[in-house]
Amino acid sequence: MTELLTKEEADGMKLIEREDLLRSRGCLPVQPEYSIVWEDPTELDSPVKVTTPSPNWLGYAMHGNFMPDITVYIRDKRVQAQWIKDNPGKSFSWKEAGGAKHPYAETIGAMTQEECMEYILQKDVPEYVWNDKTGNKPRFTICRRSMIPVDRTYRNAWKLVIDEEDLAA
Amino acid sequence: MATTTNYNFNLIDFDKIPWHEDDHNNWHEVDALLARYLSISNVKGVWQAATTVAVGERYIDSADDTIWEVLVAHTTSSTLSFSAERAAQSTYWQSISVDASYAGDWAAGKSYTVNEFVTDNKRYGVVTTAHTSVTSYNQGVSDGNITTLIDASTLVSSSPVANTLGVGESATVAYNSSTGVFTFGLPTGATGATGSGIDVLTTRGDVAVQGASAVARLAVGSANTVLKSDGTDPSWSSIATAMIDNNAIDETKIKDAFVGDFTEVTIAAGDSILLGDVNDSGNTKRDTVQGILDLVSIAGRTVSSWCVFDGSGTFSTTPADSLNVSGVVDNGTGDYDVTWNTDFDSATEYTAVHGALTTGGFYLAAWSQDLNTTDVQVLTGKVSDGSLVDSDIVSTHAIGDLA
Numbered sequence: 020m021t022e023l024l025t026k027e028e029a030d031g032m033k034l035i036e037r038e039d040l041l042r043s044r045g046c047l048p049v050q051p052e053y054s055i056v057w058e059d060p061t062e063l064d065s066p067v068k069v070t071t072p073s074p075n076w077l078g079y080a081m082h083g084n085f086m087p088d089i090t091v092y093i094r095d096k097r098v099q100a101q102w103i104k105d106n107p108g109k110s111f112s113w114k115e116a117g118g119a120k121h122p123y124a125e126t127i128g129a130m131t132q133e134e135c136m137e138y139i140l141q142k143d144v145p146e147y148v149w150n151d152k153t154g155n156k157p158r159f160t161i162c163r164r165s166m167i168p169v170d171r172t173y174r175n176a177w178k179l180v181i182d183e184e185d186l187a188a
Numbered sequence: 189m190a191t192t193t194n195y196n197f198n199l200i201d202f203d204k205i206p207w208h209e210d211d212h213n214n215w216h217e218v219d220a221l222l223a224r225y226l227s228i229s230n231v232k233g234v235w236q237a238a239t240t241v242a243v244g245e246r247y248i249d250s251a252d253d254t255i256w257e258v259l260v261a262h263t264t265s266s267t268l269s270f271s272a273e274r275a276a277q278s279t280y281w282q283s284i285s286v287d288a289s290y291a292g293d294w295a296a297g298k299s300y301t302v303n304e305f306v307t308d309n310k311r312y313g314v315v316t317t318a319h320t321s322v323t324s325y326n327q328g329v330s331d332g333n334i335t336t337l338i339d340a341s342t343l344v345s346s347s348p349v350a351n352t353l354g355v356g357e358s359a360t361v362a363y364n365s366s367t368g369v370f371t372f373g374l375p376t377g378a379t380g381a382t383g384s385g386i387d388v389l390t391t392r393g394d395v396a397v398q399g400a401s402a403v404a405r406l407a408v409g410s411a412n413t414v415l416k417s418d419g420t421d422p423s424w425s426s427i428a429t430a431m432i433d434n435n436a437i438d439e440t441k442i443k444d445a446f447v448g449d450f451t452e453v454t455i456a457a458g459d460s461i462l463l464g465d466v467n468d469s470g471n472t473k474r475d476t477v478q479g480i481l482d483l484v485s486i487a488g489r490t491v492s493s494w495c496v497f498d499g500s501g502t503f504s505t506t507p508a509d510s511l512n513v514s515g516v517v518d519n520g521t522g523d524y525d526v527t528w529n530t531d532f533d534s535a536t537e538y539t540a541v542h543g544a545l546t547t548g549g550f551y552l553a554a555w556s557q558d559l560n561t562t563d564v565q566v567l568t569g570k571v572s573d574g575s576l577v578d579s580d581i582v583s584t585h586a587i588g589d590l591a
Binding site for chain 2 (some may be wrong): 069071076095119171
């Protein structure tokens with residue numbers, strides 16, 4: 020793959036600037052092969068949720084020199100949660116919380132699509148889902164999109180069922 | 189016949205018959221001797237009255253034994269004396285003084301007359317007072333009898349001395365006034381056009397430099413190098429950044445060159461621009477015009493984020509196009525979360541508008557119930573009763589400050 024944005028260039032820019040630059044330089048989107056199917060234990064009556072990465076984002080992340088290390092996002096989410104806890108009734112603002120790290124952090128290199136799915140899981144799915152230590156039942160699965168039903172008539176009744184064989188695997 | 193001691197003049201016996209021949213011989217001898225030492229010629233004898241005289245002839249005034257030369261041809265007076273005639277005809281005569289004569293090397297006990305010239309070693313003098321010399325020429329000078337005209341006793345010696353000096357030393361010269369000898373110090377090595385100091389050069393492009401003690405050779409430098417100094421010795425070097433003085437750049441000349449010297453040509457997106465890196469002590473970095481435009485487009489953006497996706501079709505919720513969106517969460521029928529790649533700064537300080545394409549004969553609307561810094565919820569439903577339904581195309585635009 021032709022490198023459209025070097026790490027040296029990227030580390031001098033903000034995250035939104037890197038995305039816009041990759042877009043203007045013709046970095047092509049990649050249609051995702053996978054989605055994350057997950058359930059929120061805080062919403063027991065809700066159907067499962069399906070998270071699918073943006074093709075643009077996936078193309079840029081697979082190019083590399085775009086996203087920061089995922090630990091930066093996790094850190095920011097924890098900072099935000101702690102600030103909200105410490106300031107009940109106040110509206111959260113990154114300015115008041117000392118600023119987010121992820122727009123300015125050092126970039127990482129190219130990722131495979133599978134690595135991107137692991138990344139998006141930790142970024143866009145609550146930590147209590149992918150890092151659940153309360154029980155044995157899995158709260159999520161990364162599956163091929165072809166496995167997700169096309170018929171959405173009973174979309175609000177979808178549940179996450181994982182075969183025991185899959186679990187064993 | 190007896191004669192005088194020095195010149196053998198005849199001592200005539202006047203009783204001899206005839207004695208005029210011996211007398212004439214004496215006068216011839218006197219004439220010859222006088223002519224030898226006195227350059228007064230053309231003497232015609234004692235002045236006579238009523239006599240025709242010619243220009244240049246010389247006559248003696250027997251009254252005072254002086255010599256006079258005729259300036260105008262005439263016949264002398266028959267009534268006046270010689271002196272009276274000279275007074276009456278002052279332009280006819282001029283006095284004749286005794287001419288100078290060479291008296292040879294100075295000698296002691298010798299009688300000298302005025303205007304005699306004498307030599308003494310390398311000196312040449314003239315007698316100014318008649319005298320008989322005593323102990324030395326110098327005594328004659330100190331007594332005021334002799335005036336030295338030329339003193340060549342201090343002439344430069346014809347045997348100068350040459351001393352050899354080391355390579356690179358400076359040539360020297362000294363003069364001893366008492367001996368008249370010049371002493372020259374000459375550096376060793378080749379002399380002449382090349383000079384002893386340049387003798388160290390061997391190859392085209394060599395440069396001669398002064399070392400700690402002598403002139404040394406600095407071989408020609410490599411291509412595109414310049415001569416630099418460490419404060420002690422010169423050497424060849426490429427131009428380093430530290431060697432460039434910022435103040436050496438004349439800002440005015442650069443400005444003038446920009447305006448007057450450069451031809452204006454339309455730039456292309458791929459043209460390069462040299463910039464100073466704010467994060468790297470101003471070190472230069474290169475970017476393209478397109479790169480600058482990209483930055484401008486970011487800085488001037490008012491729509492921070494957007495996303496367009498299929499909420500119901502075969503491709504599920506895959507966004508068709510997006511900016512600052514990492515993904516979409518399908519929460520259920522007509523219920524989606526759009527997650528931002530860069531958080532908004534505050535959930536209360538950005539706005540989001542949504543659109544939903546009418547599906548299945550219903551008028552659909554799209555709205556939010558939950559705005560977060562990390563994501564925004566988008567709901568699509570029927571305008572008639574608000575019940576949620578999927579939409580084939582859902583769009584979201586968010587405007588506000590990013591974190």
